[in-house]
Amino acid sequence: MSETQRADATVANPVIPGFHPDPSVCRVGDDYYLVCSSCEYFPGIPVYHSRDLVNWTQIGNALDRPSQLPLTTETVSSGGVYAPTLRHHDGRFWLIVTQVTKGGGNMLFTATDPSGPWSDPVRLPGVPGIDPDLAWDEDGTCWCTVAGVSQVRLDPYTGSTFGPPRALWSGGVDAKAPEAPHLYRIGDYWYLLIAEGGTERGHGVSIARGRTPSGPFEPCPANPVLTHRGTDRPIQNTGHADLVQGPDGSWWMVLLGVRPRGGTPGWHVLGRETFLAPVEWVDGWPVVGEVPSDLPAPAWPLVPGPVEAVRDDFDLSALRPQWISVRDRPAEHCTTEERAGWLTLRARGGSLDEPDVVFVGRRQQHLTCAARTRIDPAEGRGGLAVRLDEEHHYEVEACEGEVRLLSRVGPQRTVVGSQSVPAGPVVLGIRVAATPLRDCRTGPDTLTFGVEEPDGTFIELGALDGRYLSTEVAGGFTGRVIGMYASAGTVHFDWFDYEPLGS
Numbered sequence: 001m002s003e004t005q006r007a008d009a010t011v012a013n014p015v016i017p018g019f020h021p022d023p024s025v026c027r028v029g030d031d032y033y034l035v036c037s038s039c040e041y042f043p044g045i046p047v048y049h050s051r052d053l054v055n056w057t058q059i060g061n062a063l064d065r066p067s068q069l070p071l072t073t074e075t076v077s078s079g080g081v082y083a084p085t086l087r088h089h090d091g092r093f094w095l096i097v098t099q100v101t102k103g104g105g106n107m108l109f110t111a112t113d114p115s116g117p118w119s120d121p122v123r124l125p126g127v128p129g130i131d132p133d134l135a136w137d138e139d140g141t142c143w144c145t146v147a148g149v150s151q152v153r154l155d156p157y158t159g160s161t162f163g164p165p166r167a168l169w170s171g172g173v174d175a176k177a178p179e180a181p182h183l184y185r186i187g188d189y190w191y192l193l194i195a196e197g198g199t200e201r202g203h204g205v206s207i208a209r210g211r212t213p214s215g216p217f218e219p220c221p222a223n224p225v226l227t228h229r230g231t232d233r234p235i236q237n238t239g240h241a242d243l244v245q246g247p248d249g250s251w252w253m254v255l256l257g258v259r260p261r262g263g264t265p266g267w268h269v270l271g272r273e274t275f276l277a278p279v280e281w282v283d284g285w286p287v288v289g290e291v292p293s294d295l296p297a298p299a300w301p302l303v304p305g306p307v308e309a310v311r312d313d314f315d316l317s318a319l320r321p322q323w324i325s326v327r328d329r330p331a332e333h334c335t336t337e338e339r340a341g342w343l344t345l346r347a348r349g350g351s352l353d354e355p356d357v358v359f360v361g362r363r364q365q366h367l368t369c370a371a372r373t374r375i376d377p378a379e380g381r382g383g384l385a386v387r388l389d390e391e392h393h394y395e396v397e398a399c400e401g402e403v404r405l406l407s408r409v410g411p412q413r414t415v416v417g418s419q420s421v422p423a424g425p426v427v428l429g430i431r432v433a434a435t436p437l438r439d440c441r442t443g444p445d446t447l448t449f450g451v452e453e454p455d456g457t458f459i460e461l462g463a464l465d466g467r468y469l470s471t472e473v474a475g476g477f478t479g480r481v482i483g484m485y486a487s488a489g490t491v492h493f494d495w496f497d498y499e500p501l502g503s
């Protein structure tokens with residue numbers, strides 16, 4: 001433990017806030033790598049690195065070329081790529097995911113450096129279903145286990161499977177959605193960890209063990225080993241876990257959870273986030289306590305990564321890895337090379353209501369935060385948006401001489417307010433303020449949109465209830481993404497600021 005880290009110290013959970021569901025983690029020596037689902041966003045499958053399991057830095061996106069992730073407008077929101085498993089075996093990293101859009105299926109990628117490049121996909125037509133896992137036994141046989149839960153033997157180099165998938169174990173009697181399997185050899189047993197109950201409030205984690213990787217499996221008498229269902233805890237929907245050992249040999253679980261706020265039924269707006277929980281082994285079974293918001297600090301020194309700058313000035317030829325787009329990002333529609341130091345977006349279809357919108361955003365990662373951008377709309381129309389999907393977004397949009405606040409909720413599109421502005425670049429802003437956790441008369445947060453005067457004065461165009469940009473209203477598997485878009489012609493963005501404010 002470092003001098004600055006006291007025994008009673010805590011660290012904040014989630015360890016990776018914002019839309020980072022279905023975490024899968026692997027350890028290579030002193031380094032940890034973690035990947036998450038990315039659904040309809042491109043590039044896909046964010047890759048994180050840590051030395052301490054607590055501080056994570058994004059080092060890339062595994063699927064960053066159309067040959068790996070060809071997401072067309074047929075990919076519905078919350079479609080795309082789900083539930084990766086990341087493992088290190090035989091000197092390389094292995095990533096297996098499901099592309100749920102027609103023509104997709106399960107795919108395997110490899111890399112020697114997890115920050116990339118990752119290979120083109122090896123397709124797995126013999127692997128059914130979603131949530132694929134990879135495990136190798138002592139003879140080097142590779143087992144691929146999927147939701148349901150079933151398993152097939154796989155040649156990971158060619159994608160060939162041997163025999164039909166075999167049912168293994170489906171969790172509790174009548175349990176909904178046995179999924180997210182991960183298989184591990186720990187001590188004398190093979191452990192099969194699964195999620196059950198669905199990814200909503202009933203979510204949980206169960207485990208079974210057997211003497212071989214293909215069973216038979218004996219369920220843990222204390223299943224589910226983790227769930228927050230039916231509790232008043234601030235973190236809900238806990239499930240879809242992966243196990244890992246800390247630097248000192250202690251055991252930990254990464255898992256997804258959500259942070260609902262406001263009145264009934266509680267709305268979560270950041271999507272499913274990645275949490276960490278300590279694990280003890282008792283009589284050969286893992287025991288996981290409550291997943292707390294303030295996690296007891298691990299017993300080893302923490303190694304914070306670089307602090308993310310508030311401002312991106314778009315001064316690099318490539319966009320930083322946190323920037324994601326809806327389905328694709330062709331250079332002719334998005335570039336920092338057309339006007340040096342600016343991000344240029346060229347509209348393709350139309351507004352954020354369309355599946356082919358040209359949008360570049362980052363996950364909203366803090367319950368209370370602010371975002372600003374300076375836009376030059378002289379050749380088009382575009383703005384600053386908070387997006388959940390095509391039917392749930394708020395945006396402040398500029399065209400020459402005017403800015404407007406627009407809201408799209410379900411089938412309804414509303415112009416909430418407008419303001420004349422002088423010709424030329426303008427600064428647009430969004431402030432997101434979470435409501436107090438136990439305030440049962442409100443939504444989860446309020447989003448205030450406006451435009452800045454040249455002296456920095458914020459002119460408010462409207463304040464909107466955040467519940468309409470929540471998963472409980474919109475449905476789906478993602479979370480809010482805040483960013484810039486073009487809805488007509490070409491627009492240029494000088495910079496983008498994202499500032500966490502106190503959460």
Ligand code: 6LW
Nearest residue numbers: 082083179180199240477
């Ligand atoms: C994923 C499933 C799940 O396939 O959510 O929480 C789905 N669990 O395992 C999509 O992210």
